[in-house]
Amino acid sequence: MTAARAYDVETVRRDFPILSETVYGKPLVYLDNGASAQKPRQVVDALRHVYEKEYANVHRGVHRLSQLATEAMEAARDKVRGFINAGAAEEIIFVRGATEGINLVAASWGRRFLAPGDEVILTVMEHHSNIVPWQFLRDEKGIVIRVAPISDEGELLMDEYAKLFNPRTKLVAITHVSNALGTVTPIAEIIRVAHANGALALVDGCQAVPHMTVDVRTLDADFYVFSGHKLYGPTGIGVLYGKAALLDAMPPYQGGGEMISSVTFEKTTYADLPFKFEAGTPHIAGAIGLGAAVDYVASLGLDRIHAHETDVLAYATERMKALNDVRIFGTAREKAAILSFSIDAIHPHDAGTILDREGVAVRTGHHCAQPVMDRFGQPATIRASFGLYNTRAEVDRLIAAIGRVREIFG
Numbered sequence: 333m334t335a336a337r338a339y340d341v342e343t344v345r346r347d348f349p350i351l352s353e354t355v356y357g358k359p360l361v362y363l364d365n366g367a368s369a370q371k372p373r374q375v376v377d378a379l380r381h382v383y384e385k386e387y388a389n390v391h392r393g394v395h396r397l398s399q400l401a402t403e404a405m406e407a408a409r410d411k412v413r414g415f416i417n418a419g420a421a422e423e424i425i426f427v428r429g430a431t432e433g434i435n436l437v438a439a440s441w442g443r444r445f446l447a448p449g450d451e452v453i454l455t456v457m458e459h460h461s462n463i464v465p466w467q468f469l470r471d472e473k474g475i476v477i478r479v480a481p482i483s484d485e486g487e488l489l490m491d492e493y494a495k496l497f498n499p500r501t502k503l504v505a506i507t508h509v510s511n512a513l514g515t516v517t518p519i520a521e522i523i524r525v526a527h528a529n530g531a532l533a534l535v536d537g538c539q540a541v542p543h544m545t546v547d548v549r550t551l552d553a554d555f556y557v558f559s560g561h562k563l564y565g566p567t568g569i570g571v572l573y574g575k576a577a578l579l580d581a582m583p584p585y586q587g588g589g590e591m592i593s594s595v596t597f598e599k600t601t602y603a604d605l606p607f608k609f610e611a612g613t614p615h616i617a618g619a620i621g622l623g624a625a626v627d628y629v630a631s632l633g634l635d636r637i638h639a640h641e642t643d644v645l646a647y648a649t650e651r652m653k654a655l656n657d658v659r660i661f662g663t664a665r666e667k668a669a670i671l672s673f674s675i676d677a678i679h680p681h682d683a684g685t686i687l688d689r690e691g692v693a694v695r696t697g698h699h700c701a702q703p704v705m706d707r708f709g710q711p712a713t714i715r716a717s718f719g720l721y722n723t724r725a726e727v728d729r730l731i732a733a734i735g736r737v738r739e740i741f742g
């Protein structure tokens with residue numbers, strides 16, 4: 333990692349031109365980072381640089397530009413490797429995002445290695461992208477999905493979790509941080525239990541990598557996925573990390589250019605990792621932009637980012653708790669950057685619309701996590717999700733805007 337510079341949020345904010353925009357004449361307060369984070373100048377500059385200076389298709393051209401683009405893309409892969417401390421760059425598969433990463437594992441590993449009656453353990457707080465691909469396999473292959481419950485605070489009930497294992501359990505697929513509640517799950521412990529039961533572990537790290545240091549080797553995760561756009565990088569690019577031995581044994585997910593070694597009508601042989609899983613022209617600029625995002629986050633230092641965001645979340649939680657018509661969903665002991673709440677009987681969409689008019693961008697709805705909403709008997713919540721550029725002053729703006737919601741609907 334690059335040497336971390338001192339954390340000064342006002343300086344950091346200047347890296348994000350969009351934060352100086354106004355919405356309905358009010359300075360923007362962007363609290364929808366869980367859905368997608370804004371991009372620093374460093375990432376935008378990297379994208380501009382690719383397209384203006386070194387753009388061509390990769391891995392096949394002998395010409396100079398193709399070599400430059402290939403080098404930049406492979407350098408980005410190595411940055412991502414370092415970012416999550418994977419052992420080798422070949423274990424980093426560039427995909428469209430977390431959704432595609434999970435679908436890849438389900439379609440390739442799941443189809444090849446799961447048999448009817450085999451079991452996959454999910455949790456009730458998974459994002460739909462970590463539910464539906466497994467349902468495809470249930471419908472196609474007759475696998476069984478087991479669902480781990482959570483407490484009223486939004487914490488996994490570890491005793492109940494442990495009871496879900498049996499000799500048919502082949503995989504646990506679990507979020508590292510809940511996008512709807514902010515719960516940080518005890519991922520190291522879960523992976524240990526999964527392995528002790530002869531199962532693999534896939535971790536959905538979408539809401540974790542922007543907020544905390546992740547070390548896939550220390551965790552001993554078998555698969556780890558995340559999306560670039562939530563990590564201050566471009567959309568359309570994400571990462572599937574997999575242990576090389578597992579990826580090697582898995583069949584390709586899609587067929588086409590880039591992923592082959594040789595093709596005849598009689599027989600095709602496949603390329604080595606990581607290219608076996610990267611059919612077609614990849615998102616070249618996206619990968620390079622993700623490399624720039626990783627550099628950016630590393631330059632600030634995830635420890636400093638974590639400390640800053642922990643302070644902002646604690647402050648927001650304290651201020652919310654002081655409002656007696658606000659109910660918070662997700663009060664786990666360990667949380668990251670997410671505050672889900674409702675205001676009395678006011679519909680979250682109505683509240684969100686008023687907050688928007690006050691310049692405060694939040695998410696309202698089920699957050700693509702309907703089962704956990706059902707768990708709390710709540711069709712929707714308002715979600716403020718914080719990023720490395722948010723401040724206590726912005727929390728004050730959110731609280732003031734909630735006052736406005738109350739004036740209008742209360």
Ligand SMILES: Cc1ncc(COP(=O)(O)O)c(C=O)c1O
Pocket residue numbers: 366367428429430431432459461462507509510511536538539559700
């Ligand atoms: C926990 C979690 N998993 C998966 C996803 C899906 O990410 P993407 O839409 O970038 O593939 C999200 C996005 O909100 C998420 O929060």
